[in-house]
Amino acid sequence: MGESGVIIQLKNIVFSYAGGKPVLDDLYFTLEEGAKLGIIGHNGSGKTTMLHIIMGLLKPSSGTIRAFGKPVETKKDFLDVRRKIGFLFQDADDQLFCPTVLEDIAFGPLNLGKSPREARKMAMESLERLNLKGFEKRVTHRLSGGEKKLVALATVLVMQPEALLLDEPTTGLDEDTNIRIITLLNSLDIGYIIVSHEYDFLARTTRDIYSVQNGQIVYDGDSSTLHSHYHRHLMGKFGHHHETLHSQT
Amino acid sequence: MLQEPFSIGDSQIHRLDPRFKVVFATVYAFVVALSNSFPSLFAALIFSFALVGFCRLDFLEVAKRIALVNGFIIFLWLVVPMTFAGQPLFYLGPFGVSREGVLVSARITLKSNAILLAFIALIASSTVATLGSALSRLRIPEKIVYLLLLNYRYIFVMEEEYRRLLRSASIRGFRPASNLHTYKTYAYLIGMLFVRASDRAERVYKAMLCRGFAVRFYSLHEFSFSLLDLIWLIVMTIAIIGLEILEWVKVV
Numbered sequence: 001m002g003e004s005g006v007i008i009q010l011k012n013i014v015f016s017y018a019g020g021k022p023v024l025d026d027l028y029f030t031l032e033e034g035a036k037l038g039i040i041g042h043n044g045s046g047k048t049t050m051l052h053i054i055m056g057l058l059k060p061s062s063g064t065i066r067a068f069g070k071p072v073e074t075k076k077d078f079l080d081v082r083r084k085i086g087f088l089f090q091d092a093d094d095q096l097f098c099p100t101v102l103e104d105i106a107f108g109p110l111n112l113g114k115s116p117r118e119a120r121k122m123a124m125e126s127l128e129r130l131n132l133k134g135f136e137k138r139v140t141h142r143l144s145g146g147e148k149k150l151v152a153l154a155t156v157l158v159m160q161p162e163a164l165l166l167d168e169p170t171t172g173l174d175e176d177t178n179i180r181i182i183t184l185l186n187s188l189d190i191g192y193i194i195v196s197h198e199y200d201f202l203a204r205t206t207r208d209i210y211s212v213q214n215g216q217i218v219y220d221g222d223s224s225t226l227h228s229h230y231h232r233h234l235m236g237k238f239g240h241h242h243e244t245l246h247s248q249t
Numbered sequence: 250m251l252q253e254p255f256s257i258g259d260s261q262i263h264r265l266d267p268r269f270k271v272v273f274a275t276v277y278a279f280v281v282a283l284s285n286s287f288p289s290l291f292a293a294l295i296f297s298f299a300l301v302g303f304c305r306l307d308f309l310e311v312a313k314r315i316a317l318v319n320g321f322i323i324f325l326w327l328v329v330p331m332t333f334a335g336q337p338l339f340y341l342g343p344f345g346v347s348r349e350g351v352l353v354s355a356r357i358t359l360k361s362n363a364i365l366l367a368f369i370a371l372i373a374s375s376t377v378a379t380l381g382s383a384l385s386r387l388r389i390p391e392k393i394v395y396l397l398l399l400n401y402r403y404i405f406v407m408e409e410e411y412r413r414l415l416r417s418a419s420i421r422g423f424r425p426a427s428n429l430h431t432y433k434t435y436a437y438l439i440g441m442l443f444v445r446a447s448d449r450a451e452r453v454y455k456a457m458l459c460r461g462f463a464v465r466f467y468s469l470h471e472f473s474f475s476l477l478d479l480i481w482l483i484v485m486t487i488a489i490i491g492l493e494i495l496e497w498v499k500v501v
Contacts, residue, residue, distance in 0.1 A: 057455045079463070087459040093406050094452040099378035099398060106469045111461035116469050139253075139376075141405045155460065 005033045006069065007163045007191060008054055008085075013063035015049055023049050024060070025215030031163060035191045038202030038223065041212035047195040048090070050212070051165045055087050068162075083112065086161035090168045092148035093141075101127070101143075101151050102136035108159040126158035130184065146177030153184070164192035170201050181205075255306050255373035262304045266478045267375045267383035273485050274371040278364045280489055289495035290359040296488050297366035304370045311369060318365050322358050329354045377401045382470040391466055403449070410445050414438050 013027040023046035031037065041047045052058040054065065056078030065072045067081045089095045098104035105123035106116075114122065127135055130150055135143075143151060149169065156164065166185075170178050178201065185192065185205045196202050202209055202223060209220045256263075262270070281293045301311055331341070333350030340346070372380065381398040385391060418434060425431045 052455075055455075055459055057458065079461070082459050083461055087456075089452065089456050089459075091452065094449065095456045097399060097402055097453050097457065099376065099381070099402055103378060103469050107457075107462075107467075108460040110467035110469065111463060116467070116471055119467075120469060139378075141402060159460065 007031045007033055007067065009066040010050070010054070011064045011066075013050075013053060013060045013065070015046070015053060015058065015060045022215050024053070024212075027063070027216050029217045031191060031193055033162075033191055034189070035208070036185075036206045037191075037193045038206035038209040039193060039195045039212060039217070040197060040199060040202060040209060040220070041195075042197065045212040046215060047212050048167050050217075051087065051167055051193070051195060054165060055082060055085065083159070084162045086156035086159055086164045088153060088156050088164065088166040088169055090171060092145070092152040095152040095155060096140040096143075096148060099139060100136070101132075101138045101140055104140055104151065105136075105155050105158050108155060112159065122158050123154075126154045129157070130154050131180070146173050146180075149173055149177060150180065153181070161190065163190055164188070166192060166194045166196075168196055169194060170196065170198055253373070253376055254310050255304070255369060256376040256379075258305060258374065260303055260305045260374075261477060261481070262300065262370055263374050264477060265481055266472050266474050267379050268386050268472055269474065269478050269482065270371040270375065271380065271383050271387060273482075274368055277367050277371075277485070277489065280492055281360055281363050281367075284360070284492060284496045285356065286496050287355075287359075289492050290356060290363065292495055293363040293492055294359055294366070296492075297363045297370065300370035301366050304374050306369070306374075311366075314369060315362065315365060318361060319358075322354075322361060325357060326354050329357075379470065382468045383472070385466075385468060386470075386472060395466060399453075403446075403453075406449065407442065407446060411438070411442055414441055 008029070008031040010027060010029040013024050013029075014022055015024040016022040023044075027046075027050065029050065039047050039050075049058060053060050054067075056072070056075070067077075068084065070077070072078060072081055096104050098107060102120070102123050105126055106119040109119035109122045110116070124136065127133055130153065132147075132150060132154060135147070135151065138147075140148070140151065153169075169181060173181070182201070182204050185194075192206075194202060194206055199209075206223055209223050210217050211220050212218070281290070284290055284293065330338075330346045330350035331344045333347050333353055335347035335349030337345035338348045338351060375383070378398065378401075381394050381401075384397070385394045415438065418438065423434060425435075
């Protein structure tokens, strides 16, 4: 199949935590450019693990990862992936480690080799984009939970990623922040994967919904037609997702 | 929650280059700590007060911090004059209060207050974040600087986790007492806190990797040494020279 337009491709991925049975077992998954996907699944099903494998934070015991048309194997390959794919962690406190908001948002651009002046400018623009103007001097640990989440999103978006991975982005947030995040996500023109156990949130932000079952990714359906009881679409009209269904029995 | 009330302000001292403030505060602390003559120590105290005055800080807040330190100094006054060998000044029952002991206590009181006030004026008038980048510009090893910054960032998170653990213990009927069960429970709480801290550290590190962290930290702060800094540099140098003169020249 053609490589153009494919951002991430996982094949035969097997992963288990020390001493346990495999969390991911012969997993296939493809994220295409601009695709907005949701992954739903119960706790411990391996959703987060899969995201960590894509970012190179966890190493699968077997399987191949391709990103942007190239195999990703070495540490250096993953450095490149991390530049192009933004990852929003479940707990914003993990993501925001600088004393002030501005420094935190500028951390990524500085790592990408931008000058302090440029990094500052990019950080300010990204704050403005998230309607967080005036937050730059705020101290990160004193922000509210919702504010922390929005700032964490800014720290990811400022790096101008080509795709986003979001791990449970709405856990513990109020409705107002939820709506702000939904609006923002819908306005993005890059693709993303959202891992969540909130079906309603996924329905409002993604097109196709998958679930992790028995260590594999299963296509559940189009979010507009899918109801809160999940039933599997295995056939036909979702042909371009063929890869992800490949290993199903 | 720890606040930084003194870092908010727009006085001349607030606007000084933090690198300069750090260097001066350090030199000043050494000079004062090593001085012994009373004229010099009194002059230092007055100068420190003047610095705080220039910062235009909330007097009540400053007084609270000074009171905290002087609380410890009271204990010093209770013990040192009676235990320090020297000529007895007067007797309190069976205890002789020595002249030398009183002088030592007085020196310590003056020194600690002078240094504390100067640090409030010079160091507390910058945020921890700013101090961190100032220290790294002063070629303090990065590991130490980031130890300071990350401590400052995560101490609250850890405190919150500790409270959460403690709450969960107390809603299940835990009442601290002086028994083995209590000690064991606290040991578990602290152990759990360490485990969580290490998990947290790992997640933070991963999040940093995801944002392109490659072992080197870059600073956003660009400091510049201005005319104002030059003026204060002269003022503070004169102050230090003055203290030294008072220290070494016998006042007749």
